[in-house]
Amino acid sequence: MLLATSDLRTDYQVLGMVKGSKMRAKHLGQDIVASLRKIVGGEISEYARLLEEAREEAIQDMIKEAEQLGANAIIAIRFSTSTITTGAAEVIVYGTAVRI
Secondary structure, three states, X not given: OEEOOOOOOOOOEEEEEEEEEEEEEOOHHHHHHHHHHHHHOOOOHHHXXXXXXXXXXXXXXXXXXHHXXXXXXXXXXXXXXXXXXXXXXXXXXXXXXXXX
């Protein structure tokens, strides 16, 4: 599956919009460690992993949806992240499923 954030310079058939969304939260212990890291500074690896895992799962969901439409590429991919509550985030990825 070809994934691109831009349009393609080739002929393709548009199949429709596809998306993936994941909501992730850390457990209390990791949230406490992350809070301590905020005090002393530096990378908050607990939250970095949380967002990386959520992004990857959302991408895989989007790819599955595109494959169900018969797509072999997704173009114009965009990401959006929102904080729902402390220690929990939602990652949304969407794009246009196409058949080249």
